[in-house]
Every structure is written in C-alpha cells, then in structure tokens.
Amino acid sequence: MEVKQNSFFLTASxxxxxxxxxxxxxxxxxxxxxxxxxxxxxxxxxLCDGAGSCQYAxxxxxxxxxxxxxxxxxxxxxxxxxxxxxxxxxxxxxxxNRLADEAEMLRCETxxxxxxxxCAVLASDGRYLYFHIGDGIIAAADCQGRSRLVxxxxxxxxxxxxxxxTTENAKYYYGKGQGDISAFLLMSDxxxxxxxxxxxxxxxxxLLVYMSYFFKEDRLEAELQALTGYLKKHGMYDDxxxxxxxxxxxxxxxxxxxxxxWINLLFGxxxxxxxxxxxxxxxxxxxxxxxxxxxxxxxADILHQHRDKNRTYRKLLCLMExxxxxxxxxxxxxx
Numbered sequence: 620m621e622v623k624q625n626s627f628f629l630t631a632s633x634x635x636x637x638x639x640x641x642x643x644x645x646x647x648x649x650x651x652x653x654x655x656x657x658x659x660x661x662x663x664x665x666l667c668d669g670a671g672s673c674q675y676a677x678x679x680x681x682x683x684x685x686x687x688x689x690x691x692x693x694x695x696x697x698x699x700x701x702x703x704x705x706x707x708x709x710x711x712x713x714x715x716n717r718l719a720d721e722a723e724m725l726r727c728e729t730x731x732x733x734x735x736x737x738c739a740v741l742a743s744d745g746r747y748l749y750f751h752i753g754d755g756i757i758a759a760a761d762c763q764g765r766s767r768l769v770x771x772x773x774x775x776x777x778x779x780x781x782x783x784x785t786t787e788n789a790k791y792y793y794g795k796g797q798g799d800i801s802a803f804l805l806m807s808d809x810x811x812x813x814x815x816x817x818x819x820x821x822x823x824x825x826l827l828v829y830m831s832y833f834f835k836e837d838r839l840e841a842e843l844q845a846l847t848g849y850l851k852k853h854g855m856y857d858d859x860x861x862x863x864x865x866x867x868x869x870x871x872x873x874x875x876x877x878x879x880x881w882i883n884l885l886f887g888x889x890x891x892x893x894x895x896x897x898x899x900x901x902x903x904x905x906x907x908x909x910x911x912x913x914x915x916x917x918x919a920d921i922l923h924q925h926r927d928k929n930r931t932y933r934k935l936l937c938l939m940e941x942x943x944x945x946x947x948x949x950x951x952x953x954x
Contacts, residue, residue, distance in 0.1 A: 629832070649667065676734065691748070737770075749792075760865075871900075907944075919931040
C-alpha cells in the first residue's frame with residue numbers, strides 16, 4: 620500500500636495476489652505506482668496487469684508502470700497539448716523501448732513482458748489525462764464526487780482475449796479535459812466484475828471513490844484488504860489491484876453530496892444532518908484543504924458555534940474518530 624499526500628492531492632494504491640496464482644506458487648503479477656510532482660503540481664496513478672501467459676509478466680508490468688509514471692510526471696505539459704494519436708504513439712514508444720531493452724538483457728521476445736496499462740493524471744489547475752489499454756476499468760468523479768466509468772475494455776473477440784502495450788495497433792481509450800474531474804479510480808480485471816456492471820459502478824466502488832477524498836493509508840488499506848478478502852470468498856480468483864487519486868480541495872463539496880445513508884457508514888454520524896449543518900462542515904473541510912489547519916476559534920466561527928470550543932469539538936468528534944481530522948495543540952488538521 621502506498622499513500623502520499625502533498626498539499627491537496629491524495630494518492631493510494633493496493634495489490635494482492637489472486638487465489639489461482641497462490642495455488643501455483645506465483646506472486647502478484649500486477650504493478651501499481653503513484654507519484655506527486657511539484658512543478659507542475661500534479662498527481663499520477665498507474666496500474667498494469669502482467670499477461671499471465673507470458674514468462675516475465677510481473678517484470679513487464681513493473682517496467683511499464685514505472686516508465687509511464689516517469690513520462691507522465693516529467694512530460695505532462697507537452698503530453699497534454701499533443702493530439703490524441705501523437706500522445707498514444709509517444710507514450711507507447713517509450714514503454715516499448717524500455718521493454719525491448721529488458722528483453723535483450725533477458726534474451727527473450729518483447730511479448731514475454733506484455734502487460735495492460737491504465738493511467739490517470741490530475742493537475743492542480745484542474746487539467747487531467749487518462750489512457751487505457753487492455754483489461755480493467757478507469758472510473759472518474761466530478762467535482763461533487765459523483766462517479767462514472769470513463770474507460771472499460773470491450774471483449775469483442777472472446778471473453779478471455781485482451782490486448783497489451785506490446786500489441787500492435789491495439790485499441791486504446793483516451794481522455795483529457797479540465798475542471799470536470801476531481802478523482803480517479805483504477806482497477807484490474809480481478810475485482811472489475813464485482814465492482815462494475817453494465818457500464819456502471821456498484822455501490823462498493825462508489826464508496827471507494829468517496830473515501831479517497833477523506834481518508835489516508837491506514838483506513839484505505841484496511842478497506843481495500845477487507846474488500847479483496849470479501850471478493851475472494853465470493854469467487855474472485857485473479858490478482859486484484861487498485862489505484863485511487865483525489866483532489867482534497869473538493870472534499871467539502873463532495874461531503875455535501877454524499878447520500879445521507881452513507882454519511883453514517885463513512886463517518887459514524889448517526890444523527891441525520893440538515894443541509895445547513897452539512898454545509899457548515901463542508902466549509903470547514905474546504906478551508907482545511909487550502910490552509911492545512913485551523914484554530915479552535917476559527918473552527919467555531921466556520922461552524923457558527925460562537926467560539927464555543929467544547930461544542931465545536933463535539934460536532935467534529937465523529938470526523939476525528941473516523942480518521943478524517945486530527946485535533947492537536949488547539950488546532951484541527953486533515954489527518
């Protein structure tokens with residue numbers, strides 16, 4: 620599990636070997652990596668699933684993921700302004716060159732290092748990119764946290780057929796824009812059938828997206844491990860991997876739009892909140908994302924508690940107990 624926070628970005632990743640791989644004494648052949656860059660200020664998530672039929676599937680997935688993260692982080696400005704076909708050609712050329720170098724060292728064909736590719740980038744000015752080849756899905760959330768599928772592989776030839784970064788003229792999915800996406804969820808094809816259906820995300824997948832705005836590594840890791848364990852008990856046999864990427868500046872707006880029945884589930888708030896109460900908490904979360912911390916008096920003012928520190932503390936207790944906020948030395952922080 621990897622979680623990194625820098626200012627308002629939060630990224631997280633998790634992977635686990637599938638039942639079939641464990642039975643055959645294989646490690647997880649998925650690779651997931653994340654990164655945060657300062658100039659330009661952006662966050663990247665990459666997920667790759669090594670082709671199980673290939674000799675060096677795990678190595679191919681690792682090289683592909685590392686290469687794509689490096690290229691997207693270092694070349695974002697140029698890549699964002701490239702036409703779609705030029706972008707795809709450049710990114711795949713970088714990956715294939717690295718794989719060809721490794722294949723030469725291993726004395727094997729490049730296809731023995733085949734892997735799928737899912738990647739997404741969010742920049743501080745709201746720009747984003749995503750790119751996808753092969754199995755798995757990419758979901759995105761708007762500025763209110765409402766999630767949707769933006770990319771999923773269509774098995775047009777056969778249910779067990781897919782393409783890889785080494786496949787010539789492979790069909791890919793690409794998107795870019797600005798201002799209408801604030802989070803991404805990437806996942807491999809292991810959990811995909813259980814977390815998406817008919818082109819839509821299931822409730823469990825939507826909850827993961829909501830959580831990505833608020834929780835850090837311990838809570839996310841526990842949730843993803845528990846989810847993966849549940850899916851294994853209900854028939855998932857393949858490797859499972861996930862990558863989350865969110866902009867915490869939208870945590871307040873997202874909080875206002877989470878369904879009431881999920882507020883208690885996520886934050887332990889058993890008492891139903893009015894729109895006005897949710898708006899006050901949302902205002903505090905928005906300030907925290909921008910300012911890092913607020914004093915007791917500032918928090919009381921935002922919540923309209925007339926500087927009643929004890930009442931403010933009680934109102935925020937659920938967010939502290941659930942792991943969203945920390946109270947230390949008279950100040951409130953995002954955890």
